[in-house]
Amino acid sequence: MKIFTAEQIRSWDQFTISHEPISSIQLMERASTVVANWISEHCKVHRKAVLFCGNGNNGGDGLAVARMLYLKGFDVDVFVNDPKGKFSEDASVNLERLREISEISVRKFDEVEHYPLDDNTIIIDALFGTGLSRPLADGYKELVDWINRKDTIKISIDVPSGLSTDAFFDRDSVVLKANYTLSFQCWKRSFLHPETGRYTGKVIILNIGLSEEYHENTETDYWVTDDSFAVSLFNPRNEFAHKGNYGKAIIIGGSYGKMGAAVLATKSVLKTGAGLTFALAPQCGYEVLQTSCPEAMFIEGGQQFISDFNIDKENTIGIGPGLGNHKDTQTGLLKFLKDYQSPLVLDADALNIISEDQKNHQLIPEKSIITPHPKEFERLFGKTENSFKRLELARVKAKELGIYIVLKDHHTQIITPVGDVYYNLTGNAGLAKGGSGDILTGILTSLLAQGYSEKNTCIFGVWLHGKAADFAAEKHSKESMLPTDVIDELGNVFTELNNKVERSL
Numbered sequence: 001m002k003i004f005t006a007e008q009i010r011s012w013d014q015f016t017i018s019h020e021p022i023s024s025i026q027l028m029e030r031a032s033t034v035v036a037n038w039i040s041e042h043c044k045v046h047r048k049a050v051l052f053c054g055n056g057n058n059g060g061d062g063l064a065v066a067r068m069l070y071l072k073g074f075d076v077d078v079f080v081n082d083p084k085g086k087f088s089e090d091a092s093v094n095l096e097r098l099r100e101i102s103e104i105s106v107r108k109f110d111e112v113e114h115y116p117l118d119d120n121t122i123i124i125d126a127l128f129g130t131g132l133s134r135p136l137a138d139g140y141k142e143l144v145d146w147i148n149r150k151d152t153i154k155i156s157i158d159v160p161s162g163l164s165t166d167a168f169f170d171r172d173s174v175v176l177k178a179n180y181t182l183s184f185q186c187w188k189r190s191f192l193h194p195e196t197g198r199y200t201g202k203v204i205i206l207n208i209g210l211s212e213e214y215h216e217n218t219e220t221d222y223w224v225t226d227d228s229f230a231v232s233l234f235n236p237r238n239e240f241a242h243k244g245n246y247g248k249a250i251i252i253g254g255s256y257g258k259m260g261a262a263v264l265a266t267k268s269v270l271k272t273g274a275g276l277t278f279a280l281a282p283q284c285g286y287e288v289l290q291t292s293c294p295e296a297m298f299i300e301g302g303q304q305f306i307s308d309f310n311i312d313k314e315n316t317i318g319i320g321p322g323l324g325n326h327k328d329t330q331t332g333l334l335k336f337l338k339d340y341q342s343p344l345v346l347d348a349d350a351l352n353i354i355s356e357d358q359k360n361h362q363l364i365p366e367k368s369i370i371t372p373h374p375k376e377f378e379r380l381f382g383k384t385e386n387s388f389k390r391l392e393l394a395r396v397k398a399k400e401l402g403i404y405i406v407l408k409d410h411h412t413q414i415i416t417p418v419g420d421v422y423y424n425l426t427g428n429a430g431l432a433k434g435g436s437g438d439i440l441t442g443i444l445t446s447l448l449a450q451g452y453s454e455k456n457t458c459i460f461g462v463w464l465h466g467k468a469a470d471f472a473a474e475k476h477s478k479e480s481m482l483p484t485d486v487i488d489e490l491g492n493v494f495t496e497l498n499n500k501v502e503r504s505l
């Protein structure tokens with residue numbers, strides 16, 4: 001699914017109005033109907049709503065939703081800045097329609113201090129949407145501060161008020177902290193970054209029927225991987241296949257005290273379906289690897305750590321989990337990279353070794369996949385002020401080096417060598433544990449070995465990892481789930497994928 005900027009969303013709105021038989025006010029009515037239906041369906045206990053409406057079209061949506069909820073049996077109160085003030089054309093129409101209902105009182109923001117809010121009331125935020133052009137100030141800032149202090153459930157229409165759609169104002173700006181954000185038609189970039197995404201609560205994307213033609217033909221650099229996109233990338237197994245059809249994958253990792261990382265990565269390669277799996281590890285890991293992953297073959301690369309990276313170049317390689325940074329490992333890895341030109345997966349200590357010297361960046365073979373978490377990214381490419389700037393730097397580096405960067409985060413970002421960005425939607429805080437990254441390395445190495453393109457390996461692999469983690473969290477909770485539980489759930493994700501593909505035939 002494409003992500004558009006606020007400006008592109010405005011054009012999408014205009015394009016829909018001029019190319020389809022729908023007027024601006026009808027489009028607002030359609031959007032508001034979808035919002036009111038969602039609220040009415042989901043708010044079983046709360047049958048009272050108080051709406052805060054701005055003067056633009058986001059406020060217009062709020063005024064229409066107020067009317068619709070009233071007609072669905074809600075108790076409704078509405079606050080605006082000044083009922084006699086200037087509203088956008090469509091908001092004025094909806095204010096007039098609301099006035100025809102004598103049971104709904106329209107009050108001024110400055111009356112809010114004395115407003116009795118009880119636990120059964122929901123707050124609906126329709127102050128600002130995609131038209132916000134600067135941080136909130138003065139009266140709006142005070143109002144949102146007041147709303148944020150209330151313990152009531154808050155639902156934002158389209159965008160939490162005060163939050164920019166595409167950017168990050170600054171850490172001190174005031175933003176309405178919603179429990180739910182009901183957003184129109186597409187994800188907004190600010191929902192997907194940690195500094196700004198923390199205001200949205202649960203995001204629900206509502207289809208309001210904006211033009212598909214515009215969506216198809218409008219270019220963007222930013223995308224989200226939703227489930228249907230991931231399913232479209234899945235290659236089901238051919239019944240006539242043999243192990244030779246699914247590649248040879250090798251994990252190079254492990255050192256004394258860090259063998260677990262190599263085990264997790266190797267297991268993940270196996271459970272993601274590679275034809276043949278190898279683990280190149282130091283001798284001290286022989287028993288644990290052969291016992292925990294009997295399906296994988298062992299290649300000795302040293303005694304307590306790896307110093308010898310000598311392997312069959314036919315293999316698809318993932319290097320890094322538990323590798324350590326012994327001097328001989330460093331020398332061995334850099335020497336190996338000098339002679340190796342095919343795309344491979346680099347993670348963890350492999351990235352730390354590379355980041356010792358900027359010149360090493362050139363040793364990463366083109367089209368390789370690197371999977372840094374924010375700290376590893378910083379060691380590689382330098383510090384940035386926030387995650388928006390980090391992503392922009394990653395785009396520059398991915399283009400410069402011709403590589404894929406999997407920037408691990410709550411919504412992991414995949415950056416391609418042409419600078420396209422794919423935000424992942426699966427995964428949860430249960431992944432914030434040692435070992436989760438090793439699993440991802442295994443998954444990616446396995447998919448690459450099976451013939452997925454580098455791009456699809458990243459997009460599908462990151463989705464798969466997150467989906468398995470979501471299944472694991474459901475069973476074990478985010479607190480207790482272990483990376484091993486995530487590996488165990490890969491099978492259930494594949495079962496679901498196969499069912500979906502079979503059904504759609």
Ligand SMILES: NC(=O)C1=CN([C@@H]2O[C@H](COP(=O)(O)OP(=O)(O)OC[C@H]3O[C@@H](n4cnc5c(N)ncnc54)[C@H](OP(=O)(O)O)[C@@H]3O)[C@@H](O)[C@H]2O)[C@@H](O)CC1
Nearest residue numbers: 013028031056057058128129130131132133134135136158
């Ligand atoms: N896209 C679609 O398809 C559809 C969109 N719809 C809805 O329209 C919404 C977008 O509406 P919108 O463009 O009127 O903008 P909105 O957010 O209401 O605010 C604009 C006003 O706020 C002002 N203003 C800005 N910043 C400010 C600040 N910090 N403090 C104070 N004022 C500030 C700004 O003035 P200015 O920047 O010129 O000073 C302007 O007057 C969208 O989110 C969705 O809800 C649906 O109805 C139908 C389908």
Ligand SMILES: [K+]
Nearest residue numbers: 125128157159
């Ligand atoms: K809003």
